[in-house]
Amino acid sequence: MRTIFLLLVSNVFMTFAWYGHLRHTNVPLWKVVLISWGIAFFEYCFMVPANRYGYTDGFNGFQLKMVQEVVTLTVFCVFAVLYLKEPLRWNYLVSFGLLLGAVYFMFRK
Structure with a gap:
């Protein structure tokens, strides 16, 4: 669960x-890149331990990647939906459901 x-x-x-800057297109791209790098540092501070713990807790590399994608x-x-104010269309949900099916098959013995 910690993973x-x-x-x-x-x-x-x-x-x-990666996407927070899309609502702020007036900010120069070089600033956006630097800010994104700063935010991404914290992503790595959580992602690396997640993968390490997941691997030592019994997930294999393929399973970790699939769970991460979901x-x-x-x-x-x-x-x-909440930040970019974009609609969640039916075909996005179908695509997501298919990915969940992939996760199901990934974990089958």
Whole structure:
């Protein structure tokens, strides 16, 4: 569970680092890059331990990556709707459901 929590926190930082500037297109790109690097530092502070703990707790590398992708999309969906004010369309939900199916098969023995 700690792996999922750390991945969640990491992805909140990552999402703001990568996409938070989209509402501020008047800020020069070089400033956005520097600010994003600063935010991404905190992402790494959570992502690296998440992967280490997950690996030592029994996830393999493929499973860690797949779980990380689901967490990333979940965080991004909330971010896009609440922060970017973008609609969550049906085809996005279908795509997300297919990814969840991939996770299901990833964890089958």
